Amino acid sequence: MIQRVFRIVLVLVTAFIAAVLIGGFLTPSQWRSETSIEIQAPVSKVFEQLNTLKNWPTWTAWNSELYPELQIGFSGPESGEGARYQWFDGAMHGEVAIHQSIANESLRYSVTMDEGEFEMDCGFDLVDGASVGVSWACWGESGNNPVARLMMKFYEPIMRKDFEIGLQQLKAKLEP
Numbered sequence: 001m002i003q004r005v006f007r008i009v010l011v012l013v014t015a016f017i018a019a020v021l022i023g024g025f026l027t028p029s030q031w032r033s034e035t036s037i038e039i040q041a042p043v044s045k046v047f048e049q050l051n052t053l054k055n056w057p058t059w060t061a062w063n064s065e066l067y068p069e070l071q072i073g074f075s076g077p078e079s080g081e082g083a084r085y086q087w088f089d090g091a092m093h094g095e096v097a098i099h100q101s102i103a104n105e106s107l108r109y110s111v112t113m114d115e116g117e118f119e120m121d122c123g124f125d126l127v128d129g130a131s132v133g134v135s136w137a138c139w140g141e142s143g144n145n146p147v148a149r150l151m152m153k154f155y156e157p158i159m160r161k162d163f164e165i166g167l168q169q170l171k172a173k174l175e176p
Contacts, residue, residue, distance in 0.1 A: 029142045029143055029144070030139070030140070030141055030142075031139065031156055032138070032139040032156075033137065033138050033139070033156045033160045034135060034136065034137035034138075034160070034163075035136055035163045035164050035167065036133060036134060036135040037133075037164075037171055038134075039131060039134055039170065040131045040132075040176075041131075041132060042132075043126055043132045044104055045174055046126060046132045046170070047103060047104045047105075047126060048079075049170060049173070050107050050124050051079045051098070051101055051103075052078060053079070053083050053084070053098070054074055054085075056085060056096075058169075058173065059170040060162075060165075061162040061163075061165040061169070062087070062166075067089050069090035070087060070089050070090075071088045072086070072087050073085075073086040074086070076097075079101075080101040081099060081101050082098065083097075083098045084096065084097045084098075093113065094113040094114075095111070095112050096110070096122075097109060097110050097112070100123075105125070106126065107123055107124045108121065108122070108123040109122050109123065110122070119140065120138045120139065120140040122137065123136075123138075124136050136163045136167060138159060140152070
C-alpha cells in the first residue's frame with residue numbers, strides 16, 4: 001500500500017515538474033509590462049517628478065509607508081542622466097539608474113536587483129496635449145531558463161499593478 005502511494009506521488013511530482021518545464025519553454029523569453037494614464041498638468045511638472053529620483057518615494061508604490069523597512073539612498077546628479085536611486089527593503093538590494101533623459105518627452109532607466117541577479121530596462125514616454133499622456137513600461141529577457149520565464153509571466157501583472165498605483169498617485173499629486 002505504501003509503495004503504491006509513493007508511486008502515485010512520484011508520478012504526480014514528475015508530471016508537475018514536466019508541466020512546469022514544458023510550460024516554461026513554451027513561454028516567450030522576452031517580456032514587457034506597461035500601463036499609461038492621462039494627467040492634467042504641465043508636461044514640465046510631470047517630467048520633473050519622473051526625472052528627479054528623490055521625488056519617486058512621494059508617488060511610486062515603493063515607499064516606506066508600504067515597506068516600513070525600506071532604506072533609500074541617492075547618488076550622482078540631482079536629476080537626469082547619471083542619477084541613481086538605491087534601496088534595501090530588508091531582503092533585496094536594488095538600484096535605479098537613469099541613462100537617458102529627453103526633457104518633457106522620455107526617460108529611460110535600468111533596474112538592477114541583488115547585485116545583477118535580475119536586471120531590466122524601463123522608461124516613461126510623455127505625450128503633451130490637452131493633458132499629458134504618461135506611459136510607464138519595463139521590459140526584459142528571461143533567457144533560456146524555463147522557471148525564470150514562468151516567474152516573469154506571474155510577476156508582470158504584479159509589476160503593472162504597481163505602475164498603475166504609482167501613476168494614480170502621481171496624478172493625484174500633480175492635478176489641482
